[in-house]
Amino acid sequence: MIVLGLILLIIGLVAGIGVLWTIGIILVAIGLALWALGALGHAVGGRRHYW
Numbered sequence: 001m002i003v004l005g006l007i008l009l010i011i012g013l014v015a016g017i018g019v020l021w022t023i024g025i026i027l028v029a030i031g032l033a034l035w036a037l038g039a040l041g042h043a044v045g046g047r048r049h050y051w
Helices: 002-015 018-039
Strands: none
Touching: 002 018
């Protein structure tokens, strides 16, 4: 989710599309929050690990 958000941020910046920029920021923020919760050992979505 973080990688997808970063890709959308870059595309939105290069193409000048504000909607992609906004969606990218939201995806990066959610991805970082889920990553932090998983790193702290909290179960996210009923699972502790995703692989």
